[in-house]
Amino acid sequence: xxxYNVIRLKFLSPLHIGAGKENYDFSASxxxxxxxxxxxxxxxxxxxxxxxxxARFLSAFSLSSAFPFVxxxxxxxxxxxxxxxxxxxxxxxxxxxxxxKYIASGLWSEYVQSAVMHVQESWxxxxxxxxxxxxxxxxxxxxxxxxxxxxxxVPRDHQTDPQPFFFEWRFFQAxxxxxxxxDAQGALFDEICRLFRALGEAGLGTDKNIxxxxxxxxxxxxxxxxxxxxxxxxxxxxxxxxPGELASLDLGSSRYNLIxxxxxxxxxxxxxxxxxxxxxxxxxxxxxxFPTLSPLTGTVADMQPxxxxxxxxxxxxxxxxxxxxxxxxxx
Numbered sequence: 001x002x003x004y005n006v007i008r009l010k011f012l013s014p015l016h017i018g019a020g021k022e023n024y025d026f027s028a029s030x031x032x033x034x035x036x037x038x039x040x041x042x043x044x045x046x047x048x049x050x051x052x053x054x055a056r057f058l059s060a061f062s063l064s065s066a067f068p069f070v071x072x073x074x075x076x077x078x079x080x081x082x083x084x085x086x087x088x089x090x091x092x093x094x095x096x097x098x099x100x101k102y103i104a105s106g107l108w109s110e111y112v113q114s115a116v117m118h119v120q121e122s123w124x125x126x127x128x129x130x131x132x133x134x135x136x137x138x139x140x141x142x143x144x145x146x147x148x149x150x151x152x153x154v155p156r157d158h159q160t161d162p163q164p165f166f167f168e169w170r171f172f173q174a175x176x177x178x179x180x181x182x183d184a185q186g187a188l189f190d191e192i193c194r195l196f197r198a199l200g201e202a203g204l205g206t207d208k209n210i211x212x213x214x215x216x217x218x219x220x221x222x223x224x225x226x227x228x229x230x231x232x233x234x235x236x237x238x239x240x241x242x243p244g245e246l247a248s249l250d251l252g253s254s255r256y257n258l259i260x261x262x263x264x265x266x267x268x269x270x271x272x273x274x275x276x277x278x279x280x281x282x283x284x285x286x287x288x289x290f291p292t293l294s295p296l297t298g299t300v301a302d303m304q305p306x307x308x309x310x311x312x313x314x315x316x317x318x319x320x321x322x323x324x325x326x327x328x329x330x331x
Contacts, residue, residue, distance in 0.1 A: 064236040254289060
């Protein structure tokens with residue numbers, strides 16, 4: 001069993017995660033690792049760190065994406081591809097299994113050690129797989145609920161009529177929140193926690209300036225198995241491989257998804273460049289599985305747009321991989 005440092009985000013107000021589009025009637029389903037690392041790097045920049053220092057900071061650690069927790073139950077993402085299971089005997093149950101997005105860490109640990117998971121119908125709770133109770137058991141607590149509220153946008157020039165729009169908030173249960181894991185240790189881990197606490201006071205996500213996305217920080221550890229006969233590597237973060245790593249990946253035998261990362265420079269402290277669109281880059285997503293045990297490190301990309309202005313600064317996005325060795329059946 002290997003122990004990892006955990007940073008728990010306990011939300012004091014609802015959260016909206018921007019999906020990179022102008023419509024706000026739905027929140028992005030994931031809070032990705034590159035968003036988290038960029039957010040704490042922005043806090044560090046506001047505290048006086050220069051571009052070179054920020055680049056060194058982001059290259060010094062790996063951070064997982066944020067996953068739900070309830071109390072002491074930590075959920076991990078479903079791995080890409082078809083799950084090898086026993087106990088699923090009907091088409092109805094197979095359809096229910098396809099809706100699973102998160103698996104309780106204990107069951108997830110058993111799965112990655114054996115490559116096969118035994119599943120009971122009573123363990124499936126919508127998007128969550130938790131081996132306890134039944135579908136109507138009140139002991140199962142959904143980490144959050146989404147609610148859509150109607151709001152009105154008032155044009156700043158006051159020349160056009162206000163326009164109504166819908167906005168989705170994510171409300172977390174009292175004992176629930178999001179957590180991420182990191183390989184940082186010692187003083188570096190302490191600094192990351194300090195930056196997360198400052199981020200919690202400033203707010204995370206859309207509409208943080210009116211109270212959204214504020215949270216407190218707790219620390220914990222989680223034990224995950226060291227799989228002795230592992231034959232693959234699973235991602236728990238976004239991953240931007242170096243050219244050498246990409247050339248060595250056997251994508252034909254891998255199970256993965258890709259996501260396009262970009263968006264406006266809305267988080268910049270320089271107001272005059274916030275309207276600019278960053279360069280875009282594709283990354284492998286959480287849950288991707290590669291048939292290799294070679295270290296996957298990833299890289300930090302500068303997505304600074306071309307703009308002839310002295311106020312322009314590097315726009316770093318971390319694609320460093322947070323990985324775990326696992327056992328899987330061949331594709």
